[in-house]
Amino acid sequence: MNTQRxxxxxxxxxxxxELLVTVAIIGVLAGLSLSFSRTATENVRAMKCxxxxxSIWQAINLYKAEHDNFFPPNRARSDGTIDNCWVYLIRPxxxxxQTDKYGTGAKAMAALVTCPSTxxxxxxxxxxxxxxxxxxxxxxxxxxxxxxxxxPSQTMMLIETLSKNRAISWTPPPLTQIAYRHLNHxxxxxxxxxxxxxQSSQVPTNMNDVFWGTSN
Numbered sequence: 001m002n003t004q005r006x007x008x009x010x011x012x013x014x015x016x017x018e019l020l021v022t023v024a025i026i027g028v029l030a031g032l033s034l035s036f037s038r039t040a041t042e043n044v045r046a047m048k049c050x051x052x053x054x055s056i057w058q059a060i061n062l063y064k065a066e067h068d069n070f071f072p073p074n075r076a077r078s079d080g081t082i083d084n085c086w087v088y089l090i091r092p093x094x095x096x097x098q099t100d101k102y103g104t105g106a107k108a109m110a111a112l113v114t115c116p117s118t119x120x121x122x123x124x125x126x127x128x129x130x131x132x133x134x135x136x137x138x139x140x141x142x143x144x145x146x147x148x149x150x151x152p153s154q155t156m157m158l159i160e161t162l163s164k165n166r167a168i169s170w171t172p173p174p175l176t177q178i179a180y181r182h183l184n185h186x187x188x189x190x191x192x193x194x195x196x197x198x199q200s201s202q203v204p205t206n207m208n209d210v211f212w213g214t215s216n
Contacts, residue, residue, distance in 0.1 A: 039183065045116040046182040050195040052112055053132060053158050057193050059093035069147050076140035076167035080128055084142035087113060087130050087166050101127045115160055117181040122164060129164035133177065137213030140169050152191035154210045160186045174212065175205060
């Protein structure tokens with residue numbers, strides 16, 4: 001009698017082990033995809049943030065050109081006025097011609113000094129607030145200082161900070177004021193106009209370092 005067997009036409013189903021392995025692989029791939037998506041989104045925000053900082057740099061330089069090479073006044077304390085607050089004074093050089101404190105002009109300026117990665121209560125809403133703080137080289141007492149920066153490519157002009165401060169001040173300690181919003185990096189604009197993304201370990205702890213502008 002012929003006992004030859006022919007292949008079955010029925011499809012073999014997944015075993016439990018194979019099914020679990022497949023699910024695990026899909027889970028890993030989904031996690032990697034989500035992580036990549038978040039990283040890519042944050043990189044785009046960081047690029048927009050650095051672009052905004054460069055626009056502010058251009059505005060400050062236009063202000064200097066019309067004020068005998070003096071930087072806009074910088075009052076770091078809460079008693080600042082429209083006469084000594086750089087955030088207010090550079091509006092015209094950013095195309096904002098409204099001089100109001102709480103209307104259209106204030107909202108337009110707030111948008112330009114808001115880091116795209118900022119959320120919640122850290123978003124500037126008042127005319128004197130900013131996610132970007134100016135250097136200690138710009139006197140925090142509200143007086144104007146002339147541009148005699150010796151090392152513009154090494155000295156910070158703007159840095160991302162917490163609490164919507166518009167200026168680095170001595171109190172609290174400057175290192176505690178920095179915001180690392182971009183995957184543990186902070187955008188830093190230097191006086192020559194270039195922007196770098198720095199981790200906390202890359203920010204000089206010595207306040208006499210040229211980075212802070214105190215030694216110029």
